[in-house]
Amino acid sequence: MSEMNRRWVLARRPAGQLKDSDFARADEPLRDLADGEVRVRVTHLSFDPTQRIWISQDSYLPAVAIGAVVRAGAIGQVVASKHPGFKPGQMVQGAFGWQDYVQSQGFTELGPITPLPAGVTPEQALGVMGLTSVTAWFGVHDILKPNAGETALVSGAAGATGSAAGQILKAAGARVIGIAGGPEKTRWVTEVAGFDACIDYKSEDVAQRIAALAPNGLDMIYENVGGPIFDAALAHLALKARVALCGAISGYDTGEVYGLKNYMNLVIQRAKIEGFLVLDYFPRVGEAVAGLGALVAAGKLKGEVDLQEGFDNIPATLRRLFEGRNFGKQLLKIADPPLPAA
Numbered sequence: 001m002s003e004m005n006r007r008w009v010l011a012r013r014p015a016g017q018l019k020d021s022d023f024a025r026a027d028e029p030l031r032d033l034a035d036g037e038v039r040v041r042v043t044h045l046s047f048d049p050t051q052r053i054w055i056s057q058d059s060y061l062p063a064v065a066i067g068a069v070v071r072a073g074a075i076g077q078v079v080a081s082k083h084p085g086f087k088p089g090q091m092v093q094g095a096f097g098w099q100d101y102v103q104s105q106g107f108t109e110l111g112p113i114t115p116l117p118a119g120v121t122p123e124q125a126l127g128v129m130g131l132t133s134v135t136a137w138f139g140v141h142d143i144l145k146p147n148a149g150e151t152a153l154v155s156g157a158a159g160a161t162g163s164a165a166g167q168i169l170k171a172a173g174a175r176v177i178g179i180a181g182g183p184e185k186t187r188w189v190t191e192v193a194g195f196d197a198c199i200d201y202k203s204e205d206v207a208q209r210i211a212a213l214a215p216n217g218l219d220m221i222y223e224n225v226g227g228p229i230f231d232a233a234l235a236h237l238a239l240k241a242r243v244a245l246c247g248a249i250s251g252y253d254t255g256e257v258y259g260l261k262n263y264m265n266l267v268i269q270r271a272k273i274e275g276f277l278v279l280d281y282f283p284r285v286g287e288a289v290a291g292l293g294a295l296v297a298a299g300k301l302k303g304e305v306d307l308q309e310g311f312d313n314i315p316a317t318l319r320r321l322f323e324g325r326n327f328g329k330q331l332l333k334i335a336d337p338p339l340p341a342a
């Protein structure tokens with residue numbers, strides 16, 4: 001009997017907070033490898049807030065179809081190959097999804113399967129050197145364009161993207177204020193990630209704290225959370241401020257579209273707001289990786305990885321992002337690489 005490929009598929013479009021019943025197991029036997037194909041054993045899955053959008057609606061990508069494997073970035077190992085570009089034992093990266101195995105001609109729906117650089121672990125490739133940090137790199141350098149001495153606010157500051165954005169801003173000479181939930185996270189943001197201050201939005205008045213910490217206003221906002229937190233920040237823009245709109249996680253799981261009250265301050269302060277997607281920067285990923293690598297080597301960029309384990313825990317691990325239960329980049333290991341490294 002052929003080996004089974006365990007798969008989590010989308011059972012229905014979620015309404016409100018994610019539930020176990022939004023997903024279903026649909027395991028199937030592995031088919032023989034065809035000429036030109038590579039077989040990858042998935043080892044590590046990345047969990048990203050945008051998956052909540054992908055399973056709900058068409059957006060910048062088509063919605064995941066009902067009954068289809070849930071789309072996810074991942075790392076895996078080549079275990080068999082009839083493709084000239086891959087050999088067994090190689091560690092590779094791609095959008096492999098919530099399943100044990102992928103068989104393909106070298107592509108997934110988000111682009112080509114690419115080898116992991118030598119010496120880079122799955123945790124690094126999906127974590128501090130991964131797409132969340134690449135996002136932060138371009139959000140800071142292409143959109144915020146920091147000048148030394150300016151003041152920046154970063155929401156979601158203990159998370160993968162926010163913590164990287166704040167540290168990249170610090171390295172560029174900015175003064176950086178974070179916003180995160182709870183004492184453990186806010187302490188990490190200042191003591192480990194080196195932000196100048198961090199507001200605990202769960203126990204403090206965000207508007208009052210921004211006013212106290214940035215009496216001359218915010219020159220830059222790196223926005224990850226949206227909703228009332230973003231609204232409070234908009235009320236404190238400095239003249240000619242820049243806002244990089246990276247995401248608005250506070251509304252993803254509730255479906256609520258928050259009505260901003262302070263957006264006229266963009267007019268009054270002649271400020272600029274720009275949304276962006278890391279997808280558009282894929283041709284320039286090398287640029288970010290070089291910059292991020294230099295910061296890591298200099299000890300100026302640190303990231304936590306929150307590594308869960310177990311195939312059965314996949315749907316519950318996605319929920320952790322919207323409950324604020326992840327501490328750093330959320331990953332889940334579903335297997336150790338089965339072969340010696342190539």
Ligand SMILES: NC(=O)c1ccc[n+]([C@@H]2O[C@H](COP(=O)([O-])OP(=O)(O)OC[C@H]3O[C@@H](n4cnc5c(N)ncnc54)[C@H](OP(=O)(O)O)[C@@H]3O)[C@@H](O)[C@H]2O)c1
Pocket residue numbers: 047048049050131132135156157158159160161162179180181182185224225245246247248249250251276277278279321322323324325326327328329330
């Ligand atoms: N534009 C792009 O191309 C791009 C690429 C990657 C990520 N993003 C965006 O970047 C943001 C962060 O993503 P990430 O992958 O780095 O995730 P993350 O920050 O590592 O994890 C999500 C964090 O969001 C916070 N959060 C969740 N619900 C919240 C709420 N209702 N109010 C306030 N905070 C809440 C929680 O932190 P606390 O415990 O501190 O609340 C949680 O730990 C998301 O908006 C995502 O969509 C955008």
